[in-house]
Amino acid sequence: MITYDDIIAASLTGPTPYEWEPGGCLKMVNHYHPFSIKPIEFQTIYDYIIAHGLRRGFEIGTGVGISALAASLAMRETGGRMITFDSYIEESHNHYLAYTELSDVYDKSADAYRGLEYISRVFGLETVLSQQIGRSPEGVAPTVRAQYGVDKLDYVMIDAEHTDAGLTRDLEAVRPFLAENHAIFIHDAHCFTPELVAEARWFPECMLPHGWNLAVIERFNSSPSSHQLSDVNHPHAA
Numbered sequence: 001m002i003t004y005d006d007i008i009a010a011s012l013t014g015p016t017p018y019e020w021e022p023g024g025c026l027k028m029v030n031h032y033h034p035f036s037i038k039p040i041e042f043q044t045i046y047d048y049i050i051a052h053g054l055r056r057g058f059e060i061g062t063g064v065g066i067s068a069l070a071a072s073l074a075m076r077e078t079g080g081r082m083i084t085f086d087s088y089i090e091e092s093h094n095h096y097l098a099y100t101e102l103s104d105v106y107d108k109s110a111d112a113y114r115g116l117e118y119i120s121r122v123f124g125l126e127t128v129l130s131q132q133i134g135r136s137p138e139g140v141a142p143t144v145r146a147q148y149g150v151d152k153l154d155y156v157m158i159d160a161e162h163t164d165a166g167l168t169r170d171l172e173a174v175r176p177f178l179a180e181n182h183a184i185f186i187h188d189a190h191c192f193t194p195e196l197v198a199e200a201r202w203f204p205e206c207m208l209p210h211g212w213n214l215a216v217i218e219r220f221n222s223s224p225s226s227h228q229l230s231d232v233n234h235p236h237a238a
């Protein structure tokens with residue numbers, strides 16, 4: 001498994017160098033925000049996708065690109081594809097809540113876009129990972145349809161606007177596209193009103209001093225063989 005030091009080292013020769021932020025995430029050297037997921041969350045996402053054989057991923061909130069990288073590395077093993085989606089508003093406003101009343105959508109010149117494009121090439125993920133630009137909720141449906149046609153999503157990651165209204169919008173936006181068997185990961189789940197994430201299962205290994213950070217809403221209804229559920233020896237099994 002690649003480490004965050006490997007990612008930093010790879011980024012140094014690209015357009016957007018990354019560095020550790022003091023809380024243990026990665027960030028771009030030239031921006032205070034956004035922050036990435038943490039290494040234990042990276043590993044948890046990677047392990048979960050492989051254990052469940054997930055193959056059609058969609059993420060709202062590319063940010064630094066690290067959760068998309070974890071999912072893409074796993075999807076390379078499962079034979080899947082990963083789409084990550086962002087409006088790049090956070091790096092422009094440089095604060096994770098500064099933009100809640102705004103709806104700017106930036107473009108491929110965003111530092112985070114260019115950084116992930118480079119890192120994805122370094123790790124050989126060009127055929128697995130697609131970076132899309134747009135704003136949730138309005139950009140989600142056209143993006144998912146354009147990328148997947150009628151195929152449904154079995155992995156969703158939401159790490160965008162950290163407000164109840166934002167999460168509600170993101171959940172509604174992806175709902176029509178969910179496969180019967182699917183997992184919706186929610187990052188920074190402690191930021192939301194508990195009722196909103198009542199169905200979610202939290203990952204104890206990802207617990208932080210200020211809360212429980214990574215959670216998943218899972219639906220695995222059909223027989224294990226139909227979605228390669230291999231939880232028997234899996235440390236994250238419910």
Ligand SMILES: C[S@@+](CC[C@H](N)C(=O)[O-])C[C@H]1O[C@@H](n2cnc3c(N)ncnc32)[C@H](O)[C@@H]1O
Pocket residue numbers: 034035036037060061062063064065066067068085086087088089090091134135136137159160161187
């Ligand atoms: C905390 S970062 C995601 C970090 C990412 N998971 C990682 O590991 O690097 C949140 C991102 O969500 C994006 N975002 C926030 N609201 C959005 C919206 N409504 N639509 C699209 N992207 C949004 C921000 O621009 C920001 O880049």
